[in-house]
Amino acid sequence: DAGVTQSPTHLIKTRGQQVTLRCSPKSGHDTVSWYQQALGQGPQFIFQYYEEEERQRGNFPDRFSGHQFPNYSSELNVNALLLGDSALYLCASSRTEQETQYFGPGTRLLVL
Amino acid sequence: AQTVTQSQPEMSVQEAETVTLSCTYDTSESDYYLFWYKQPPSRQMILVIRQEAYKQQNATENRFSVNFQKAAKSFSLKISDSQLGDAAMYFCAYRSASSRGDMRFGAGTRLTVKP
8 A cells, every 4th residue: 555655855946946846645545735844843734635626725925836636646836946945845645634644755855 | 823832852762661752732622633743764754643632531552652631731642662763753733623634733852762
């Protein structure tokens, strides 16, 4: 039973560029949530996707956007990258919007 | 706003001993869920244990158990018979029952296990 997978594992970008991160949920899960984890901190909720719609959003600017596909996989897009966007980006999936979330290994983004 | 506080940035325990990690939270809601996640150096967050606020009985999962004090808004994790593989960052998290997915995490506690 495949768990949550994310790609790529690492990414280096420069300020002002755009980045797309990808997530495939655990088998049987239809909901995907994204989190940003800065170094030395706990994860912060970015948004959640269910039925291909953004259902809830944390305190992140519009530069952060996402998408969910019919197969439940999801993308996180970040435009106009800032140095402060450097972080570990975690994807979590759940059976429904309110069930327990299971995390992927994350994508480490470095913005230079 | 709901906040989660982990007051112990670092803890250490001798192998085979017991250790307790502390967590407090602030909420005005009565229905919510609490979690402990483990994040080893591999970075992947692993669910350790989950507690529903409406349940009075403390959750247990093998060597892991919690002490849930709803009135005190306290949710500590006890690890018994500590093993080297328990070494990791441990995060306490809160989610409102009315929230679709917004989990609030504490800053984490780094647990070291000494052989």
